[in-house]
Amino acid sequence: MKNFILTIILGLPLLLPAQEDQHKAAGLPSVTIKNLNGENINTATLSNKGKPMIISFWALWCKPCIKELTTIADVYDEWVEETGVKLFAVSIDDARSSARVKPMVEGKGWEYEVLLDPNGDFKRAMNITVIPHTFLLDGNGNVVWQHASFSEGSELELIELVRKLNRGESLDAH
Amino acid sequence: MKKIYFPLSWLLLAACLQVSAQQLPGGQIHGNFELNAQYYTEDSAINAPEVNEQFMMNAYTNLIYTNGNFSAGVRYEAYLNPMLGFDKEYEGNGIPYRFASYRQGEFEITVGNFYDQFGNGLIFRAYEEKTLGIDNSIDGVRVKFEPWKGIVFKGLVGNQRYYWNKGDGIIRGVDAEFHLNDAFPKMENWKTKITLGGSAVSRFQKDDPTFKYKLPENVAAMAGRLEVVRGAFHVNGEYAYKMNDPSVLNNYIYKPGEALFLTGSYSRKGLGIILAGKRIDNMHFRSDRNVTGNPLTISYLPSLTRQHTYALAAFYPYSTQPKGEIGYFAEIDYIFRKNTALGGKYGTQVSASYSRVNAIEFKAIDETTALFKRGTLGYRSDFFKFGDEVYFSDFNIEITRKISKSWKLILNYLNLAYNQDVIEGHPGSPMVYANIGIADLTYKITEKHALRAELQQMLTRQDKGEWVQLLLEYTIAPRWFISVMDQYNYGNEQSDQRYHYYLGSLGYTKGPNRISLAWGRQREGILCVGGVCRAVPASNGLQISITSTF
Numbered sequence: 103m104k105n106f107i108l109t110i111i112l113g114l115p116l117l118l119p120a121q122e123d124q125h126k127a128a129g130l131p132s133v134t135i136k137n138l139n140g141e142n143i144n145t146a147t148l149s150n151k152g153k154p155m156i157i158s159f160w161a162l163w164c165k166p167c168i169k170e171l172t173t174i175a176d177v178y179d180e181w182v183e184e185t186g187v188k189l190f191a192v193s194i195d196d197a198r199s200s201a202r203v204k205p206m207v208e209g210k211g212w213e214y215e216v217l218l219d220p221n222g223d224f225k226r227a228m229n230i231t232v233i234p235h236t237f238l239l240d241g242n243g244n245v246v247w248q249h250a251s252f253s254e255g256s257e258l259e260l261i262e263l264v265r266k267l268n269r270g271e272s273l274d275a276h
Numbered sequence: 277m278k279k280i281y282f283p284l285s286w287l288l289l290a291a292c293l294q295v296s297a298q299q300l301p302g303g304q305i306h307g308n309f310e311l312n313a314q315y316y317t318e319d320s321a322i323n324a325p326e327v328n329e330q331f332m333m334n335a336y337t338n339l340i341y342t343n344g345n346f347s348a349g350v351r352y353e354a355y356l357n358p359m360l361g362f363d364k365e366y367e368g369n370g371i372p373y374r375f376a377s378y379r380q381g382e383f384e385i386t387v388g389n390f391y392d393q394f395g396n397g398l399i400f401r402a403y404e405e406k407t408l409g410i411d412n413s414i415d416g417v418r419v420k421f422e423p424w425k426g427i428v429f430k431g432l433v434g435n436q437r438y439y440w441n442k443g444d445g446i447i448r449g450v451d452a453e454f455h456l457n458d459a460f461p462k463m464e465n466w467k468t469k470i471t472l473g474g475s476a477v478s479r480f481q482k483d484d485p486t487f488k489y490k491l492p493e494n495v496a497a498m499a500g501r502l503e504v505v506r507g508a509f510h511v512n513g514e515y516a517y518k519m520n521d522p523s524v525l526n527n528y529i530y531k532p533g534e535a536l537f538l539t540g541s542y543s544r545k546g547l548g549i550i551l552a553g554k555r556i557d558n559m560h561f562r563s564d565r566n567v568t569g570n571p572l573t574i575s576y577l578p579s580l581t582r583q584h585t586y587a588l589a590a591f592y593p594y595s596t597q598p599k600g601e602i603g604y605f606a607e608i609d610y611i612f613r614k615n616t617a618l619g620g621k622y623g624t625q626v627s628a629s630y631s632r633v634n635a636i637e638f639k640a641i642d643e644t645t646a647l648f649k650r651g652t653l654g655y656r657s658d659f660f661k662f663g664d665e666v667y668f669s670d671f672n673i674e675i676t677r678k679i680s681k682s683w684k685l686i687l688n689y690l691n692l693a694y695n696q697d698v699i700e701g702h703p704g705s706p707m708v709y710a711n712i713g714i715a716d717l718t719y720k721i722t723e724k725h726a727l728r729a730e731l732q733q734m735l736t737r738q739d740k741g742e743w744v745q746l747l748l749e750y751t752i753a754p755r756w757f758i759s760v761m762d763q764y765n766y767g768n769e770q771s772d773q774r775y776h777y778y779l780g781s782l783g784y785t786k787g788p789n790r791i792s793l794a795w796g797r798q799r800e801g802i803l804c805v806g807g808v809c810r811a812v813p814a815s816n817g818l819q820i821s822i823t824s825t826f
Contacts, residue, residue: 131342132379134428140471140503140512141455142428163583172676176622196403197396198578201512201539202607205548208508209609210625221393221403229308229338231823235788248788248825254718254726255753 129243131227135192136218138204143217145224152241153186154267156260158214159225159235160191162199162206167234170252175212177257187264189214194233196220238263238273246273303343310406311335311822314359319816321775322797325360332359334366336406338373348376361800361813362409363569365439372437373413384420389413392432394451394475397576398516398535399497399561402436410570413437414447426458436563436572443572444481445563451475471503473514479563479574489528489651495521497533497561497575513538516559516575522651523565526558526599529654533558535577548609552580555602557636557657580605581631581670584690586714587745587763587799588732592694594633594668602662603633622678630671635663635698666707669693681720688714696739710736724753735767742767757783763799788825793818 132146148155160167171191174181181187191214193203200220207216219225228237231250238247238260247263249256263273313333318326333356340349354369355362375388391413393401404411416434423429430451435442453473457463463470478496499516518533539552561575577596580603584590607629612619639656640647648654672690679685690712696705714732721727730747744766749759763777777799783792800814 131347132345138510139469139505141458141469163585165585172625176678196578197393197401197537197576198580199583201510201541201552202550204510205541205543205550205607206609206627207548208543208545209548209611209627211546211611211623221391221397221401223391226338226391227340229306229340229825231308231310231825232790235825249754249785250788250790250823250825251754251783251785253751253753253757254720254728255722255724255751258723259754 130239130245131224133219133224133227135224136220138207138216138218145227148190149243150186150188150241153188154241154264155239155243156187156189156264157228157237157239158189158191159194159219159228159230159233161193161195161233162202163195164233166252170234170236170257171212171214172210173252173254174257174260175210175214177261178213181261181264185261185264185268187261190217191215192217192219192224194219194222194225196222236260238267240267303341305339305341306826307337307339308825309335309337309823312359312819313821314815314817314819316360316815316817319797321773322777322799322814322816324797324814324816327360329357332357334359334362334406345379346377348374350374358409359813360815363439363571366409368440370440372411372440382422386418387416389415389437390418390432392418392430393576394430394449394477395473395499395501396512396514396537396578398514398537398559399475399499399518399575400447400449400451400477401574401576403576408570411437412571412573415442416447424459426455426460428453436574438564438567438571443563443567445479445565445572446481447477447479447563447574449475449477467506469503469505473501473503475499477574479561481563481565489522491522491565492520495519495561508542508544510541510543511539518559518561518575521561521565523560523562524568525560525562526654527648528650529558529648529652531558531654533561535559535575537578546611546613548607550605550607552605553603554580555636555659556596556598557600558598558654560598579633581633581668582607582629582672584672586688586716586730586732587747588712588734588743589672589688589690589714591712591734591743592692592696592708592710594670594694595699597633597635597667597698600636600638600657600663601633601667602636603631603667605629605631620677620679625676626673627676628671628673630669632669633667635665635667637661637663665695665698666693667695667698683720684718686714686716688712688716690714706738708736708738710734710738726751726753740765740768740773755785757781761796788823790821790823792821794821795819 130145130148132144134142134144137143160171195203197220200218234252235250237245240246266273315331316327336351336353338351350371351373352371355366358366373389375386375390377386391402402412402414414434414436418432421429433448435446456470457466476498478494480494483491483493497518499514501514504511514537516535520530520532522528522530534557536555541550556577559575559577562572563574564572577598579594579596581594609627612624614623637657638647641653641656645652670692674688676686692710694708696708697703712734716730718726718728728749732745734743745763747761751757759781761779765775768774777797779794779796781794795818798815
């Protein structure tokens with residue numbers, strides 16, 4: 103086992119430069135999830151016609167997630183109008199509560215594109231550990247920024263990054 | 277041999293990836309890391325035991341390599357030793373999960389470990405829930421085949437994970453799903469969207485010749501499902517049937533099992549209504565008939581009740597009784613619009629729900645045979661009849677209102693009935709009736725500084741009596757949070773057991789990396805602080821949690 107850990111430690115530096123070179127060619131993994139009408143959606147095809155997009159993982163049982171999406175919902179119209187950004191809200195609720203997602207989303211009047219990932223396949227492919235977990239993708243579908251957890255005011259950082267993307271600025275500082 | 281083999285394979289893998297990343301553009305490695313650890317302090321008052329190891333840790337890391345249609349991954353896990361609340365069987369470290377998968381045309385093939393579910397999971401769901409210590413991944417092969425637009429077939433064969441080993445049984449399953457509107461061009465523009473699905477799963481486990489009765493070696497289960505969407509209406513139903521499957525969990529009775537799961541909803545902007553019902557009868561289905569507890573479940577029988585996250589609301593959570601239960605759930609979500617009398621300046625959201633779960637009817641098969649007698653059919657049960665015994669009921673209403681630019685308020689009231697005897701498996705425990713009130717107030721001090729206060733109170737005469745909780749949380753977006761919390765069991769009948777459960781937490785998040793420390797007492801339950809939620813057992817001490825995604 104010591105050998106094994108040693109190999110990982112030795113192996114990782116070998117891998118990391120390779121990853122960095124390729125980082126800009128990221129794109130989304132190809133996993134089949136559902137939309138609220140029960141239709142299959144391949145996650146690799148998610149796009150926003152060349153504009154930035156936000157993918158936010160949430161669940162009905164996650165208060166901070168609901169808080170994040172409720173907060174953004176208040177300003178979403180303005181965001182879309184100003185930046186053309188689109189938010190995909192991916193619920194990881196399983197069969198216990200996935201049927202409640204649609205009435206709840208409509209009941210709250212959210213205008214996001216809501217997707218269902220009831221067995222966590224997309225969540226796993228995106229390597230998420232805790233939710234809320236939010237990704238920002240550029241117009242080419244590359245993940246350029248991500249953040250776990252939500253606190254009041256975090257949405258301001260997010261929209262600022264979207265604006266930066268639209269201006270063609272680099273997000274490397276993050 | 278094994279010890280030499282592992283490092284070599286890793287070096288080879290690393291070398292291959294290095295080469296392929298250069299030769300095949302687009303190849304990437306991503307992964308994550310999670311560590312939860314605690315330094316334990318004995319605290320006999322709250323039943324936090326002395327921990328010989330003093331310090332215990334659960335950690336894992338996933339590495340996934342993807343290149344176009346190909347992906348492969350491994351997960352390293354270490355439980356040194358498993359934290360309190362996790363099964364001792366997890367002790368140790370190693371690689372319990374590795375897979376390779378590719379898509380080509382209409383085929384997708386996966387070998388190694390994978391997770392999947394058929395329909396709602398009634399007869400098959402392999403999944404992971406790390407915070408609960410659940411991982412029943414399949415180790416085997418899976419093929420997905422889409423011969424035609426709108427038609428998806430899945431087939432799989434494998435063993436299930438059992439801590440660091442594999443379950444005794446072999447699982448074979450097939451599933452077919454038809455999206456009629458995609459499959460038939462004539463239906464493409466229909467307003468009604470219809471999806472049909474069917475699945476069959478069978479488990480093979482050798483008979484036990486030392487056992488008094490002959491046990492079925494192949495146990496099959498079948499399920500059919502339907503989903504119909506038209507405008508604001510949405511219906512989803514699934515029925516499952518399982519052949520006789522005598523096991524330690526049903527006292528080796530030979531009755532077949534069945535399950536029905538039905539939901540219907542109506543949603544339009546500002547209004548959502550959902551009605552759901554279910555019935556479960558003798559539906560324990562495992563890949564080993566001799567196993568109890570959480571591992572090796574093949575069927576997933578979700579509970580229909582609402583999952584609460586506020587600490588006192590989640591104090592008495594329901595869990596499905598696979599032996600038999602019948603219940604329903606109804607919820608309404610509504611917005612009082614902006615600039616109306618009830619809506620106020622920003623609108624007010626109201627959500628109310630009711631759920632109830634009873635036992636199914638358990639009737640003796642004849643006058644001379646006792647209920648659940650081993651080697652018999654066990655009992656009879658009228659499909660639509662509610663049994664007399666109440667397992668759980670929950671009425672709750674939640675009001676969310678933004679009062680002004682800087683104030684937000686959530687009010688929550690719950691009325692619960694909780695059959696502790698059945699749900700916790702403690703014969704003789706009482707039926708707990710509780711009323712719970714919660715106020716959650718957020719004050720935005722500046723754009724990025726906010727203070728949140730949670731005040732919760734639970735009134736009950738049973739179990740440990742009344743509780744009150746106060747939580748204060750200060751956040752500086754997007755990076756910092758600090759919180760203090762006290763749960764006080766002021767209404768405990770035993771006046772010397774009116775304990776305080778205090779907990780202080782501090783956390784830092786930068787992008788996808790997060791570290792948090794917490795010190796104090798932890799009551800068993802679900803905890804949500806500083807932006808994330810997880811399930812935790814009773815303990816005292818210093819906790820550390822690190823999560824990262826790359």
